[in-house]
Amino acid sequence: MTTLLQQLINGLSLGSIYALLALGYTMVYGIIKLINFAHGDIYMLGAFWGYYTINFWHFNFIFALVSAMFVCAVAGVVIEYLAYRPLRHAPRITALITAIGVSYFLENIMSYLYGADTRNFPQVIKQVNYTIFGVRISNIQILILATACFLMILLQLIIKKTKMGRAMRAVSVDADAAELVGININRTISFTFALGSSMAGAAGVLIGLYYNSIDPLMGMTPGIKAFVAAVVGGIGSVPGASLGGFLIGLLETAVQSVGLSAYKDAAVYLVLIIILLVLPAGIFGKNVKEKV
Amino acid sequence: MSTLLKVEDLVKNFGGLTAVSDVTMQLNDDELVALIGPNGAGKTTLFNLLTGVIVPSSGSITFRGPNGTIPLNGKKAYKIANLGMARTFQNIRLFKELSVLDNVLIAMTAHYKEGFVQSVFRLPKFYRTEAQIRQEAIELLKIFDLQDDVDKLAKNLPYGIQRRLEIVRGLAMKPKVLFLDEPAAGMNPEETADLTRLIRQIQREFHITVLLIEHDMSLVMNLAERIYVLDHGSLLAEGTPAQIQQNPAVIKAYLGEEA
Numbered sequence: 391m392t393t394l395l396q397q398l399i400n401g402l403s404l405g406s407i408y409a410l411l412a413l414g415y416t417m418v419y420g421i422i423k424l425i426n427f428a429h430g431d432i433y434m435l436g437a438f439w440g441y442y443t444i445n446f447w448h449f450n451f452i453f454a455l456v457s458a459m460f461v462c463a464v465a466g467v468v469i470e471y472l473a474y475r476p477l478r479h480a481p482r483i484t485a486l487i488t489a490i491g492v493s494y495f496l497e498n499i500m501s502y503l504y505g506a507d508t509r510n511f512p513q514v515i516k517q518v519n520y521t522i523f524g525v526r527i528s529n530i531q532i533l534i535l536a537t538a539c540f541l542m543i544l545l546q547l548i549i550k551k552t553k554m555g556r557a558m559r560a561v562s563v564d565a566d567a568a569e570l571v572g573i574n575i576n577r578t579i580s581f582t583f584a585l586g587s588s589m590a591g592a593a594g595v596l597i598g599l600y601y602n603s604i605d606p607l608m609g610m611t612p613g614i615k616a617f618v619a620a621v622v623g624g625i626g627s628v629p630g631a632s633l634g635g636f637l638i639g640l641l642e643t644a645v646q647s648v649g650l651s652a653y654k655d656a657a658v659y660l661v662l663i664i665i666l667l668v669l670p671a672g673i674f675g676k677n678v679k680e681k682v
Numbered sequence: 683m684s685t686l687l688k689v690e691d692l693v694k695n696f697g698g699l700t701a702v703s704d705v706t707m708q709l710n711d712d713e714l715v716a717l718i719g720p721n722g723a724g725k726t727t728l729f730n731l732l733t734g735v736i737v738p739s740s741g742s743i744t745f746r747g748p749n750g751t752i753p754l755n756g757k758k759a760y761k762i763a764n765l766g767m768a769r770t771f772q773n774i775r776l777f778k779e780l781s782v783l784d785n786v787l788i789a790m791t792a793h794y795k796e797g798f799v800q801s802v803f804r805l806p807k808f809y810r811t812e813a814q815i816r817q818e819a820i821e822l823l824k825i826f827d828l829q830d831d832v833d834k835l836a837k838n839l840p841y842g843i844q845r846r847l848e849i850v851r852g853l854a855m856k857p858k859v860l861f862l863d864e865p866a867a868g869m870n871p872e873e874t875a876d877l878t879r880l881i882r883q884i885q886r887e888f889h890i891t892v893l894l895i896e897h898d899m900s901l902v903m904n905l906a907e908r909i910y911v912l913d914h915g916s917l918l919a920e921g922t923p924a925q926i927q928q929n930p931a932v933i934k935a936y937l938g939e940e941a
Contacts, residue, residue, distance in 0.1 A: 551812070553791055560777050560788045567775040570733060571789040572763035572855055 392524040397647045398640070403531040403600065405639020406538030410593035411616030412623065412631035413545060414466075414586030420562040420626040421582045423482060427489040428469060430613015431496035432587045436462045436594025437511070437604040438500065444512045451514045451599075455537070458595045459588035466587025467580045475576070493613075500606035508605040511598035534596045541592055542632050545585065549628060554581055562626070611655065615642075618662045624675025633673060685746065686711050686891055687732070687859055692741035694724075694731055694915075701727040703915045705741075709859060714885055714892045716906035718899075718926075720935060724915040725895045726772060729861050732893075733769050734759035764792045768852035769861035772895075774844050778837035782828060782847060785836050786819040789854035819854065825887070826850050826880070842873045846880065853884065859891045860884070866898045878904055903927070911935070 411433055418426045436458040443449040443457060473492050477485045518529045549555035557578045560568040569575050597612070598604050619638040623630025638658055645657045665672065687709040694702040702724045709715055717725050730736045732743060734757055743754040745765055754762055768789075777785050794815050823829050826846055831839060836847060845865060852860050865881070866874045878901055885892055896902050902909065903923045911919040911926060913935045919926060926932055 553794070556784060556788050557791055559780055559784070563777040563779050564775055566735070567771070567777065568788070569759045570735070570763055570769060571851060572760050572792040573788065574758075574760050 393647065395523075395525045397643050399525060399527050399531060401640035401643035402636060403534050403639070404643060405636035406535055407593045407597050407600070407635075408612065408616045408619045408638050409632045409635025410538055410541060410589045410596075411612060412619040412635045413542070413628065414590050415617050415620040416623070416625055416628060416631035417558075417582050417586045419620070420628075421558060421579055422474070422478070422485075424474060424485050424489065425617065426474075426586075427486070427613070427617075428473075428492035428496060429586070429590055430609030430611075430616065431493050432462050432466055432469075432609070433590040433594040433597070433612065434500065434604070434606060434609035435465055435496065436591030437598045437608060438504070438594075438606075439591070440595035440598050441509065441511055441604055444514045449514075451533075451595075454514065455592055455595045458591040460591075462591025462594070463584035463588040466583040466590075470580060470583040475579075493609075497606050497609070504606065506606055508603050511602050511604050513599070513602070515599065530599055534600055537592065537596060541589060545589065546628065548585065554578070558582055615655075615658050618658055621662060621672055622665050624672025627672065627674035630672055630674035684711060685709070687746070688742075688744045688751075689732070690742045690744075692728075692731060692743065693739045694727060694736065695739045701915050702731060702738075705912070705915075705917050707910055707917065707920070709891050709893060712885070712889055712891060714881070714894070714905055714907050716894045716896060716902045716909045717912060718896065718902060718909060719912035719918070723912040725912055726863060727915075728912065729769060729863055729895065733767055733861065734762040763855060766856070766858035767861065768855040768857035768859070770845070770848040770852055770863055770865060772863045772867060774841075774848055776836040776844055776848055776851065778835070780836060781833050782823065782836055782839070783816070783819055783832045785847060785851050786822060786854045787815060789851045790815055790819060790856075793856060822850060822854055842869060842876075845869070845877070849880070849884070853888060853890075857890055859893065862892060862894045862896075864895050864897065866896055866901050874898055874901055877901070881905060 411429065414429045414432070415426060418424055418429070439458040439461050440454045443454050449457065469492055473488050474485055477488060515530060515533065519526050520529070549558060557568070557573045558581065560571070560573055561575055561578045565575055568578075597608075615638055616635065619634035620631045621634070622637060623632070623634030638661070641657060641661060642654045645651075645654045650657070685708050689705060689707045692702055692705045693700065705728065717728065719725055727736070731738050732754075734754065737756055744751045745754050745767075746752075747765060752765065754765075777788065780788070794811055820829065820832065823832060826849075828843070828847060828850065831843070836844065839847060849860075849862070849865065862881070866877055869877060881892065881894070882905065884890070894902070894906065906923055909919075909921060909923055909926045910917060911929075911932050918935055919929045919932050921929065
């Protein structure tokens with residue numbers, strides 16, 4: 391029982407990171423039908439920003455987190471503007487390949503500029519472990535869970551209740567009709583990238599704190615796992631992405647806890663294959679039939 | 683009565699095909715004008731040119747704004763929309779996955795300001811603005827008997843109601859001109875009669891100019907003050923319903939050469 395609870399807490403902490411990342415995938419897909427493979431690298435940029443500002447400018451945690459979100463939002467908007475916007479009306483596969491290109495570009499430019507070696511993320515918050523009923527939980531895990539939940543609720547409020555969120559939903563349903571009722575499509579898409587990328591930036595700082603190490607290629611695997619999470623939840627669905635993230639996190643820790651650590655990535659991809667075979671639209675996804 | 687929208691020598695070529703050629707027309711304040719013509723005459727293309735969906739090959743479109751005339755050529759569609767041009771579509775294009783209320787609120791987007799900080803942190807001013815625009819949207823829905831459908835998804839409404847909602851969405855933009863693209867398409871005679879009343883009511887209550895594409899001649903002849911006839915992309919005739927019904931060129935275009 392204790393082990394189960396312990397794994398549950400570990401799984402939820404990891405899962406909340408995947409959930410934050412998956413939100414970016416799902417929002418961008420919802421609005422321009424693009425799988426933004428560079429999303430995992432935005433998360434890496436967020437982690438590096440946190441590393442530098444904490445080490446050299448002595449930012450505290452909150453400040454590092456908020457500034458990383460801001461910087462990543464800007465990076466996301468710039469990437470969309472330079473790489474994806476010119477391809478808005480190109481075939482989807484063109485934009486998809488461009489996204490992979492952007493991903494490699496970010497990974498390699500960071501390796502080139504800062505070196506490819508792994509570095510220790512500064513422990514800006516001293517880890518304290520609490521034991522409650524035999525279950526160990528660290529203050530960092532609590533912090534990760536709380537921050538992730540706060541950001542997800544905030545995001546949900548933005549999408550459901552604000553003018554910009556309404557515009558986002560309108561553009562994702564019918565972009566041309568949205569433009570004709572007076573919505574600035576380009577600004578709405580930029581805003582979506584900003585929101586998604588800021589979530590990834592936050593996830594980057596949180597993971598640095600949790601795993602204590604960062605490197606320029608750190609975005610690859612979590613990026614793909616978050617993509618799997620978005621697909622599991624139903625790509626395009628915001629609550630689906632959160633749920634998918636937590637599920638993938640739990641699955642990974644469950645596989646590790648039964649002693650199959652080496653296969654944890656394989657288990658995630660196995661889930662992707664099963665979901666695509668059995669429930670291709672995901673848990674909350676809409677079953678969209680292609681019109682002929 | 684003064685000119686609100688002026689179209690001069692408008693041309694649109696698609697490759698070698700001239701879809702709209704040398705069209706000159708004008709819309710005045712508070713006027714109800716119909717645009718008719720056989721299938722493929724270029725009516726919807728003309729609507730797309732006027733609302734900025736496609737860019738004209740040559741010619742000019744000008745709109746009388748609050749501070750003098752504004753050229754619309756090459757302006758982005760959302761900017762044209764925000765100047766006061768609303769439209770409906772031949773094949774209904776509501777935001778199907780969203781609620782009726784959201785459909786209307788989205789169309790009101792340009793008409794209220796909402797600070798980002800305010801809305802994210804739910805400051806009191808946000809609630810006031812939000813309550814106010816919701817109220818405004820519901821009032822508008824009430825006029826068109828849609829108050830009971832506020833929370834339904836647009837796609838779950840019956841066809842005729844969807845058409846009506848699309849008109850309401852257009853009106854929510856507080857337009858000066860409303861373009862209706864075949865509003866009676868797919869309607870039975872009873873629904874068409876309802877629609878005729880509705881369009882009259884809109885014009886009376888909202889004081890807007892309406893330009894209407896329609897194939898249902900009973901509706902056109904009943905409603906329109908003036909009619910433009912388009913055939914093969916160019917203007918064939920212009921006049922009152924009575925004049926158009928007598929016009930030999932129009933009869934020829936619709937019914938073919940007399941044997």
